[in-house]
Amino acid sequence: MVEVPGTKEATADAEKLLGEAEALSARLGRVRAAVGRVILGQEEVVEQALVTLLAGGHMLLVGVPGLGKTKLVETLGTVMGLDARRVQFTPDLMPSDILGSEVLEEAHEGENRGRRAFRFLRGPVFCQLLMADEINRASPRTQSALLQAMQERKVAVGGQILDLPAPFHVLATQNPIEQEGTYPLPEAQLDRFLLEIEIGYPDEAAERAMLLATTGAREARPEEALRAEELIAAQTLIRRLPVGEAVLDAILRLVRGARPETATLSAVRQHLSWGPGPRAAQALMLATRARAVLDGRLSPSVEDVLALAEPILRHRMALGFAARADGIQLSEVIGALKADLG
Secondary structure, three states, X not given: OOOOOOHHHHHHHHHHHHHHHHHHHHHHHHHHHHHHOOOOOOHHHHHHHHHHHHOOOOEEEEOOOOXXXXXXXXXXXXXXXXXXXXXXXXXXXXXXXXXXXXEEEXXXXXXXXXXXXXXXXXXXXXXXXXXXXXXXXXXXXXXXXXHHHHHHOEEEEOOEEEEOOOOOEEEEEEOOOOOOOOOOOOHHHHOOOOEEEEOOOOOHHHHHHHHHHHOOOOOOOOOOOOOHHHHHHHHHHHHHOOOOHHHHHHHHHHHHHOOOOOOOOHHHHXXXXXXOOHHHHHHHHHHHHHHHHHOOOOOOOHHHHHHHHHHXXXXXXXXXXXXXXXXXXXXXXXXXXXXXXX
16 A cells, blocks of 8 residues: 555644544633523524634624623623623714823833823723623714624724734624614624624523522522633634535525625515625635534534524625515525525
């Protein structure tokens, strides 16, 4: 038998990757259990939130008040071992309230005593997990302060470009009911969120358990199950996992099929004014890998693509005027795309 050069090395690398992925899946099981002890009745939401962090992205949580959006973010920060900050977005919030500002200080000691100089005070964005609560209540000027931070993990302040801590994630919330006095996020900023996660009401059994767990003398507290450096290593490992041709083809068919210009479905051509860009396909490539590892599998499947299609595509496409007038929902169009793919 002729030995192919490099075969042993390739096999060794594959076995090492397999072992690392299996160890990561075991650790993520503990992470999921730690979050589940605090967040009850929202298993799918917890899964999608963990997928977002493992894929290195940002997420937008959409739900009515009182469903635990803030609690989820706080719990994730503790369980993942991240430095978390929270900013309540309001109409009078300024970019400097997020990024930081320069202050004029006078030296009181040493050779420079009596001299004045500017010093930059870092804002809450210099953290590993930033919760932007009710992000659509701030003005577009303030919302845009997060654009560079979300995409490049850097901010430009006072003539300097400063790196943000690693890892860096923005977890923003929105209330879908009360829209008076709000500023809808522009498409460019929406596209920077890996997933848009909708939080619904829990079922009766979960709500019963929630009542008993949160109104007693002792309430469940989140415990650290992962460290920041382990999360970074997990994000790197997930990018190395293989993706089969069937999954790659499914992602391309789904994303390209959601664009009116290249769509084969009449529902897409008739109802959508614009569709997702390449960033949606990139998001699916990363998120499907993360979901597979979270589920204890070493490579993603088409089922992962179907499961993540709606939270990844929903905020990256828009209905036309006629479709909105007819009461068409984006979920119906995405459902048609999934059915065509399946």
